[in-house]
Amino acid sequence: MGHKWAVLVVAVLFVVAMAQPSFALRYNHPKHGALRKVNKKGPYFAILMTFSKELSALETAGVFVPNSEVPYIEMAGRRFNIGKIKGVNVIYVMSGEQMVNAALTTQILVDTFNLYGIIHYGIGGSSNDTVSFASVSVVKYAAFTSAWHWQAGGNLLGTVEFDSTEFYSVHTAGKEYVFWFEVDSKLYDIAAAHLTDVKLESRVNSTYTLPVEPKVVFGLKCGTADTFLHNAAFRDFLYNKFNISTTDEETASVIMVSNSNGVPCIVFRSVSDMDGSLKIPGEFEILSAKNAVIAVVKYLEVIGKVYKFR
Known part of the structure; x- marks a missing residue:
């Protein structure tokens, strides 16, 4: 009995710690009434993806149950879809690609909605040969790898100075x-404890299956820049200098804005290409986006069962 009560207390404290007050829209805003209804049903986990194939992967999974009263709210040209996945309150939205869109959408989420936290997922490039196609990285750290300047001397990679x-x-x-x-360490630890055995898809199409079975990996570092990285030399440089295993155009922005506002955040990035490859088959992107969604849905299932966010 003592152990059960201890688990219950931890769960309650976790919920209280993660629940964040929402900032209401101005009173005469046309969305004000709908937002009040939505937030009374919260808190929510916000799910943020950045482009159409990532969105399609979630919508075709058939796991989202829309809210019958207010199924969505449109703001700043984006649709914020309200409902449940695996019994957990969620709001999902496609931000648009690159750092500014990701940061803007994340700030709208934390300013507007009553949130437990933010789940960001998507596809990205691999700068580490050991992270195979369609594997999902549960990111631990991310940095802005386009914040740099050339030092005095020749314009070589060795004279690049990276900025904080x-x-x-x-x-x-x-x-x-x-x-x-x-x-967020709590959200990350939940994933690390429960997602190691998640079965991901490896079949690209009817004639080709990946030679290496994709898996969920933990503790990796991510580099974010408004540059789609297709340069093997720079890929190797990032891995050798910073131990960066995946690259994309949004992750660091989502984490930074979440942390700035004190809202817990976790990131799932599935590998769709090897940075520096000449061509990315669209089927790899579709498969990778699907695997990212598989990991996120399993994560929400765990959240719902362990902490009873229902």
Whole structure:
């Protein structure tokens, strides 16, 4: 009995710690009434993806049950879909690609909705040969790898100086300079404890199956930049200098904005290509997006069962 009560207390404290107050829209905003109805049903996990194939993977999975009263709210040209997945309250939205769109959408989420936290998923490139196609990285750290300048001397990769980012947070006074942005440790630990044996898809099409079975991997670092990386030399440089295993155009922005507002965040990125490859078959992107969704849905199932967010 003592152990059960201890587990219950931990679960309750976890929910209280993650629940965040939402900032209401101005009183005369046309969405004000709908938002109040939505937030009374919360808190929610916000699910953020960045482009159409990632969105399609979630919608075709058939796991989302829309809210019967307010199924969605449209703001800033984006549709915020309200409902449940595996019994867990969720709001999913496609932000648009690259850092500004991701940051803007994340800020709208934390300012507008009553959230437990943010789940960001998508596809990305691999800069580490050991992370195979369609495997899903549960990212631990991310950095802005386009924040750099050339040092004096020849314009070689060895003369690149990487910059930290000015970071403002509700938990600190004034600004800090941060290079690595870390996902929420509690959300990450839940994934690490429960998702190691998730079965991912390896069949690309009717005639080809991946030679290496994809898996969920943990503890990797991610590099984010508004540059679609197709350069093997720079890929190797990022891995050798920072031990970066995956690259994309949004992850660091989502984590930074979440952390700045004190909202827990976790990231799932599935490998769709090897940085530096000449061509990315669209079927690899579809498969990778599907595997990212498989991992996210399993994660929500775990969240729902362990912490009873229903």
